[in-house]
Amino acid sequence: MFDNCVDESGEPDKSVDFLKDLLDLTMRMIEEDKSIYTPVLNQFPQELNVGELSAETFWLAYRDDLKVALSEHAATKVCKTSDYMNLYFRVKSFYKNYVEKLQNFSSAIPEFPEWFNPFVMDWLNENDEHSMDILRNAYNVDKASGFLPSSAHSKFSNSVVDVFTQLNEALNVLCEMECPNPEVSADMMRRFAKTLNKVLLAYADMVQKDFVHYSKNEKLACILMNNVQTSRYVV
Known part of the structure; x- marks a missing residue:
């Protein structure tokens, strides 16, 4: 045709x-x-x-x-x-x-998901870069505002929310794909896991580098530690 x-x-x-x-x-x-x-x-x-x-x-x-x-x-x-x-x-x-x-x-098991795999990998690669950009921007904005809690009763700041909102959006897309080919689906999830790992390690590295500057401020130090803990919990 x-x-x-x-x-x-x-x-x-x-x-x-x-x-x-x-x-x-x-x-x-x-x-x-x-x-x-x-x-x-x-x-x-x-x-x-x-x-x-x-x-x-x-x-x-x-x-x-x-x-x-x-x-x-x-x-x-x-x-x-x-x-x-x-x-x-x-x-x-x-x-x-x-x-x-x-x-x-x-x-x-349908074959068509395998034919789309190169394009999904491209999308995941783009999402990798986009997630890192959002991480850097969110952290810098959070830092400039003094790591304010994301809500009145929250123990973590906004950067955690912003970063995981982006990651969850990408994960939701993968879930909505409902890939009927188990091997292709596993391949996609492994690639997304690399992005997740990359973002988490980068976030922890940023907190580690800045922590010394806030260690004497108990409230901010606790928020930074809670940010790392919350990111692990969300995963």
């Missing part, structure tokens, strides 16, 4: 929009088959389920196109990382709604 179509830009290999549009069209065609043709051909529903047959046929064709396209994109990375991530969520939703319950796929 991919080779026989050209998007409006005339360069389908430089965008993932075609793959998104093709998936949307595929869903509409499957729904049409289910709503229009199934009622007409339902005399022998056990022998012929038009909706399931349509979903399997279209998925097999789309899957082949997706594999080829993502293989080419993995070599060029011409699109933004967010474009590939958004495409993943669309493909995952399609697979979950139309494919995973089909007889020929119900016990199979």
